[in-house]
Amino acid sequence: MDRKLRMGMVGGGRDAFIGAVHRIAAGIDGKIELVCGAFSSSPEKSKASGKDLMLPVDRCYGSYQEMMEKEAALPEGERMDFVAIVTPNHMHYPVASAALAAGFHVVCDKPVTFTLAEVQQLEAEIKQSKKLFCLTHNYTGSSMVKEARELVKSGQLGKIRRVVVEYPQGWLAEDLEKTGQKQASWRVDPKQAGISCCMGDIGTHCANLAEYIVGSPIKELCSDLSTFVKGRKLDDDGNVLIRFKNGAKGVLWASQIAVGKENGLNIRVYGEKGGIEWQQEEPNSLVVRWTDKPMEIRRAGTGFVGAAAAAVTRTPAGHPEGYLEAFANIYNNFADTLIGELTGNRIKVADRDYPTIKDGIRGMAFLDAVVKSSSSESKWIKL
Amino acid sequence: MDRKLRMGMVGGGRDAFIGAVHRIAAGIDGKIELVCGAFSSSPEKSKASGKDLMLPVDRCYGSYQEMMEKEAALPEGERMDFVAIVTPNHMHYPVASAALAAGFHVVCDKPVTFTLAEVQQLEAEIKQSKKLFCLTHNYTGSSMVKEARELVKSGQLGKIRRVVVEYPQGWLAEDLEKTGQKQASWRVDPKQAGISCCMGDIGTHCANLAEYIVGSPIKELCSDLSTFVKGRKLDDDGNVLIRFKNGAKGVLWASQIAVGKENGLNIRVYGEKGGIEWQQEEPNSLVVRWTDKPMEIRRAGTGFVGAAAAAVTRTPAGHPEGYLEAFANIYNNFADTLIGELTGNRIKVADRDYPTIKDGIRGMAFLDAVVKSSSSESKWIKL
């Protein structure tokens, strides 16, 4: 393609966190440019945020509805190609739905919607619209996660038996929401976050990462969610027994009250012949263990990783890529797919490597089950 | 005391593993000497093993019964003071019972007995005999485990909320028992190991370690045990949701099929104000996390650890102590207590720092519950 893809953004104004991440991630590989946005539910804030970003005033919109309408009215060579949705959870569905209806492709932050019902409705709308939908389960963009997945897929680890996936954070160990901190406030609010805080915000990443690597869906689970900080209405911690369709079993836990932990997503997967271990905070290493030789540390950017990892690595070994680069890989794979659509060189669905509405449905089903299980007397809840 | 304590051993012959560990652990601090043994159920093997150990022939016994009888008949200045039991599980109770009956103190490997009923019986016999009973849950002997416990106890971490305790091993990922390897063979045999392989052998260490550090018993649990290697009758892997009496919650898992993992016992405990993380394979470090300052690495032997850790450290910082030294701490604390008994300087029960029959009862109750839960439809099983 002889031009960059044009991105509009909904959410991500001045005091947001994830909006800036999406902008950097989208921009890193030089294929996408931000052309417009509705950055806040307050029109003034939206315009001020757009100005910070050096966007022309007339493309800083007061609402997402205005954005859809006005962008759709622009000539083809000018209007945005897709919308990036980076609002709190409760606004994901309305914006995505409006974008699809207005003819735009969509990139959406996770969890995909507010409820399981919404995501099912959204799936139908996507199908009808024939537009692309990308869900930013960003951690699956990491090169060594792809290496892990490829190792499992190749059969080198043998049949998978056991999985441990954890997501410890400590930032909500105290009632940060009472200080007015925005990130905390909406996540602990059922009206904005939905039925879960901890499991919705980070537990879904665990489930998504595990299914991505294991290559089999979680079939049933048994959970014990907790609210440790007084006054909260939603969980800030949870432990889950999980069973996969392929017979693997394991534990999944996430916490926002593990004092001092930062963003410790990690996964360990053991098969009959080998095992892998990966930590998000040191994402360029993959520990690989074998029954018949010493443990290896596979490193991003070396000649000793497979094609999947190599394809998403920008720098030579020892030049660490991190959170933003993994996030950018999601955008980059989406961009390649979208370029394929726009230029008539369609990439086969099976070869598209970014999370889609299917991951969204899985995530909401997980969330539904994990919340239901916690208050159930029955041991196993099916997804 | 002006002499060493005299130890007799039951089990621990030529091809055993844990017997040699007990002998080294008992000997390191110069307070205990091995004087006799019934090292094998085969009298020939027992005598040959004793000869390897440079014991006099007449104190290498053909059976534990013979040992109890003959040692009891020796003059006070000569006969053994206590028996160390290092047989497979099914022989713990009979030997301990015989030793107590013959008037000897007892050190016993874990799990304490074959069944919960046996341990209850054993407790009664101990009470009646007025002898000391030490259970070698060796990992609680590690200096940084004591530091962790002291940090919790002091209240510095605040009320404890969440616990993660893991024990991954990989040595039974394949059917090693079919090669005749002795360590594998008895552990997978219900007749020698009891109702559980993985949970009995290593899951009990998890439970013991967690209760030791948290300072509160596990109240109820929900488990999912597995047998991954075909042909086995007992579990070789298991995942457990746990709830403590003090309100803390968490996960406990153990595995003997986590390919390539060696002896990865580790624990993480998070309270309202701080958290700790400890790994058995690097036992001299304790990660301490706080809400209000950077994470610390506390190190054994430095001036920055508390009295409990300092009391069981032999070497300056950076001179790593390991598995044997932690094990020796159990023996050393037991020896100090026994010396107190023998010399009339009795150490108060509250100040004795080694695992006792109470830990044994807790362990068997855990084992019972964890096995029962796994096949139960009910979610929570009380201990």
Next chain:
Amino acid sequence: MDRKLRMGMVGGGRDAFIGAVHRIAAGIDGKIELVCGAFSSSPEKSKASGKDLMLPVDRCYGSYQEMMEKEAALPEGERMDFVAIVTPNHMHYPVASAALAAGFHVVCDKPVTFTLAEVQQLEAEIKQSKKLFCLTHNYTGSSMVKEARELVKSGQLGKIRRVVVEYPQGWLAEDLEKTGQKQASWRVDPKQAGISCCMGDIGTHCANLAEYIVGSPIKELCSDLSTFVKGRKLDDDGNVLIRFKNGAKGVLWASQIAVGKENGLNIRVYGEKGGIEWQQEEPNSLVVRWTDKPMEIRRAGTGFVGAAAAAVTRTPAGHPEGYLEAFANIYNNFADTLIGELTGNRIKVADRDYPTIKDGIRGMAFLDAVVKSSSSESKWIKL
């Protein structure tokens, strides 16, 4: 400023490595856009590379001379603001000189020039031109390097005594240059690389990083450079004793033949009261050791780092930033300074936080001394 800064690039065509790095680093923070380039000494390659980057054909130049001339002729609102020089070393000076002469600010990769004489000449030209000059010693852009520097500067570590700075790589352990690999070929060629391969390419990073953190120049040194791979004319490894003006002493070593090492730049600095340790491959952690309390791990993005580190951190703790982000920090600080120049809000020289021609001069002086020392019989060579 209401527009992005406009960057032109010299070098960085299709099979280059560092050009892409500069483009990503320049773009990440949304303040700089690439508008033109002379990407190769071959005009065809240059144009093809520019097309890949979606640049307009008329701004993909056949030579850097053409670029300077034509860009200078464009109207002010259109022409580039600065040139990024990413060629092999021997072309740094000619291009920088031409850019300054044509009125453009300059960002230049390191080592700054081919010879010490050249850099002295360049310094004069910069002074005369009144343009900004930024040298991309990228590792000093890392947030925890800034934390280290701030800790030293604050006096918290006490008077600095000992420094160890290392840069192990293994990629030239075999004669990769014989395979035609471009990165290897020019670095081992005295005509393109200058008087040194290993010390020029990576030893200079060591010296720069050490002086940046210690806050005092290397005063004298004693070196032992080696060429281990047969057929090479320049060093591929070297060891250096160093002495700083402030009395600190230490060792500096770099190697391109440390098999299996990736990009292991690291530094350790110990003062009277504390010490720091930092590794480029895990750049978000800084080990801090004290005489009077346990060692700390300070982590990027937490509330426990100083203002300097916080100022260059984009993501919350545990969302790792890496090589590209550190590189981007150099560009970002340069961009802020240039925006200040262009908008009349000049940033004071003392507050500009990016490497300049002074670092370039220090680097060439280091290089000169380290090469001279290696073949000298005298022990100490002054810089």
Next chain:
Amino acid sequence: MDRKLRMGMVGGGRDAFIGAVHRIAAGIDGKIELVCGAFSSSPEKSKASGKDLMLPVDRCYGSYQEMMEKEAALPEGERMDFVAIVTPNHMHYPVASAALAAGFHVVCDKPVTFTLAEVQQLEAEIKQSKKLFCLTHNYTGSSMVKEARELVKSGQLGKIRRVVVEYPQGWLAEDLEKTGQKQASWRVDPKQAGISCCMGDIGTHCANLAEYIVGSPIKELCSDLSTFVKGRKLDDDGNVLIRFKNGAKGVLWASQIAVGKENGLNIRVYGEKGGIEWQQEEPNSLVVRWTDKPMEIRRAGTGFVGAAAAAVTRTPAGHPEGYLEAFANIYNNFADTLIGELTGNRIKVADRDYPTIKDGIRGMAFLDAVVKSSSSESKWIKL
């Protein structure tokens, strides 16, 4: 042999550190028992220390001379077999000389003697006496050091090119000797320690470890020693360029003022095809890097280490052995050799795996050269 070896000790009284280490190390494997000692230059202290150790009063001697005389007079079946010398450095030679003259084998702490001249004299006396002499360069007893040596020896790493060996400690960063701390006091005193503090105490370990693994002697060196803490007469820190006879080059540094460092001896060795990295504080892992496959972590006790490492490992993988066990390996290998001597099953000199007087001579030659070099204007000093 049907009895334990009998050890006498000189030094190692109540407030000593290394004496207790020797006693534990000697005892762990059940082949050696302590039978007598002259534990202090003060006869009262000596006797009190012996009582602590439950030795009979008549074998707690008031001086080493008395011990040699009285032990020599005991019948063969009773008198000690060898003397362990654990005094400050200046007493090594006199005691060793007296022991050999009295017909006893010797185990001696390092550095072997006070001066190079003394060690040469000692060598002659050993030759004449035909007694065994073991120098406790304990770190070479570590299993993974033996694995490293075996890997080099086998040629798998190719010709060795570069070596880095470091020994950072921080315990003398302040003037601890002024507090009367005994360990500090004698080490900084030229009358007890000799010509060097830091290099003598720990630098010699570096040199010994490097030569042990590399399998080639250091040929020449260039050093820069420092005394950072005011008032000291000897070095407390030093940096050294080293060149091996086989062409390898490298750096060696040691420090007692690296604040917060504990006992950080470590070594990295890179050859043409592979490299190894080992750290004393985590001694059970050996990093192995290759040109043609991912890096490995070889672990003590696994099936993936060679015969040399396996031979000195007591516990299964993941049951960490540490400083005491490595020290014990020196004693154990010495004991096997002595048992061979006493039973007529002499072990070939080439197969004896413990440091001898040859290591002592190398150490003193290193020490002499490193001190001489530091004040020399010449660049290279030959050993």
